[in-house]
Amino acid sequence: MISLTSYAFVSMMLFSIGVIGVIARRNIFVIYMSIELMLNGVNLFLVTFARYHFNMDAQIITVMVISIAAAEAAIFLSVIILLYRSRKSLDTDIFTTLTQGEKS
Amino acid sequence: MADLIFIALAFLAISGAIAMIVYANPMYSALGILITMLSVAGMFALLNATFLFLVQIIVYAGAIMTLILFILMFLNIKEKDLPKEPNKYKFMIIGAFIMIPLNILVLKAVSKLPEKDLTISNTEFGNIKPLGMELYNNWIIPFELISILLLIALIGSVVLAKKRKSKLNDKGEQL
Numbered sequence: 358m359i360s361l362t363s364y365a366f367v368s369m370m371l372f373s374i375g376v377i378g379v380i381a382r383r384n385i386f387v388i389y390m391s392i393e394l395m396l397n398g399v400n401l402f403l404v405t406f407a408r409y410h411f412n413m414d415a416q417i418i419t420v421m422v423i424s425i426a427a428a429e430a431a432i433f434l435s436v437i438i439l440l441y442r443s444r445k446s447l448d449t450d451i452f453t454t455l456t457q458g459e460k461s
Numbered sequence: 462m463a464d465l466i467f468i469a470l471a472f473l474a475i476s477g478a479i480a481m482i483v484y485a486n487p488m489y490s491a492l493g494i495l496i497t498m499l500s501v502a503g504m505f506a507l508l509n510a511t512f513l514f515l516v517q518i519i520v521y522a523g524a525i526m527t528l529i530l531f532i533l534m535f536l537n538i539k540e541k542d543l544p545k546e547p548n549k550y551k552f553m554i555i556g557a558f559i560m561i562p563l564n565i566l567v568l569k570a571v572s573k574l575p576e577k578d579l580t581i582s583n584t585e586f587g588n589i590k591p592l593g594m595e596l597y598n599n600w601i602i603p604f605e606l607i608s609i610l611l612l613i614a615l616i617g618s619v620v621l622a623k624k625r626k627s628k629l630n631d632k633g634e635q636l
Contacts, residue, residue, distance in 0.1 A: 377556035378482040428614035448544035
């Protein structure tokens with residue numbers, strides 16, 4: 358018997374692993390994927406409660422979250438291309454200074 | 462039967478997520494999160510959300526992850542370009558300790574709710590037609606705003622990624 362708690366456990370695990378990834382990693386790609394993982398966990402929670410209450414509003418919010426994630430992906434990847442062109446690195450500690458830096 | 466499928470999907474989702482934050486190479490991380498997204502799509506199907514099942518596979522696994530893999534291959538990242546992460550596991554343990562209270566709170570609150578049947582129902586719930594009717598009748602303004610947002614993101618990414626000429630010459634003087 359699949360209960361509400363087991364779905365809640367899976368979505369909270371996904372969300373927590375996303376937070377741990379943002380805290381622990383320094384690779385900018387992994388941090389972005391962790392944010393996507395957190396969005397996925399919240400989506401799973403929303404869809405679980407949509408089924409629980411038999412109400413479709415939460416599924417529509419999930420559709421909106423997915424479309425905003427798609428827009429975010431496009432912007433993020435163009436910013437990453439710019440950063441990698443100027444710094445030749447994926448380390449978030451190097452991205453903390455906003456000046457142009459020394460030209461290589 | 463549905464229980465076994467759920468257990469398999471949950472195992473795959475969590476192990477894919479752990480693989481994503483453990484591997485040093487971002488290519489393996491992308492493949493790990495791909496497994497997680499497909500498993501979450503399977504859970505949407507178990508929860509009667511047919512349309513979201515399709516959208517999750519097409520948009521997340523199909524579009525976003527393909528874009529990330531494309532950029533990873535496009536940038537041609539070498540092993541020496543990857544950031545050194547000597548304290549990775551220490552920070553992971555710290556993060557796990559930070560997240561434990563929130564997990565306990567949410568799971569306690571959810572387990573107090575009355576049990577309801579969450580199995581697949583034979584109604585129209587979650588199909589494309591009722592979802593579309595709901596979207597176009599009650600959520601029309603957010604829907605239009607989302608379309609404007611997508612247009613702005615499209616223009617913004619094109620403007621950001623195009624090559625621009627520097628306004629300074631080699632000696633740092635204004636042209």
